[in-house]
Amino acid sequence: MKMLRILSLGLLVVALGCGGGMKPVEGIVKLDGQPLQGATVVFVPDGSKGDILNGFTDASGKFSLLTKGKTGAPAGNYKVVVTKVATSMQPMKPGEDAIKTMAKGPSKDSGAEVPSKYGTADKTPIKVTLPPSESPVKIDLSSK
Numbered sequence: 001m002k003m004l005r006i007l008s009l010g011l012l013v014v015a016l017g018c019g020g021g022m023k024p025v026e027g028i029v030k031l032d033g034q035p036l037q038g039a040t041v042v043f044v045p046d047g048s049k050g051d052i053l054n055g056f057t058d059a060s061g062k063f064s065l066l067t068k069g070k071t072g073a074p075a076g077n078y079k080v081v082v083t084k085v086a087t088s089m090q091p092m093k094p095g096e097d098a099i100k101t102m103a104k105g106p107s108k109d110s111g112a113e114v115p116s117k118y119g120t121a122d123k124t125p126i127k128v129t130l131p132p133s134e135s136p137v138k139i140d141l142s143s144k
């Protein structure tokens with residue numbers, strides 16, 4: 001009976017610990033001080049391990065991060081990639097296709113509305129640590 005209690009307590013601790021890594025993360029993207037609508041925001045782990053997080057900005061520049069299509073983000077250090085391409089197509093939906101597209105980055109003649117320095121993980125100057133010290137995460141971009 002005592003062994004069963006210890007085993008049950010151990011399973012409870014493991015179950016609680018496994019779900020504690022994902023926290024909701026919201027942010028706001030602005031370009032030259034104005035909310036950036038319709039942008040794709042990708043958080044790439046700063047290092048070789050971890051999941052790529054993504055979100056999409058609404059009319060007020062707000063986004064929520066998703067990890068593997070689920071709301072929330074694990075703690076860690078990330079490089080932030082932001083792109084927006086002028087197009088009449090519908091915005092991409094979260095998932096593998098968005099991640100593969102973001103990995104390529106925008107081409108110079110793609111109609112990009114965000115400077116290319118923010119478009120790939122190896123060039124972006126934006127780095128964020130999650131969980132953030134303030135919420136929402138503020139991402140201020142400059143066209144200069």
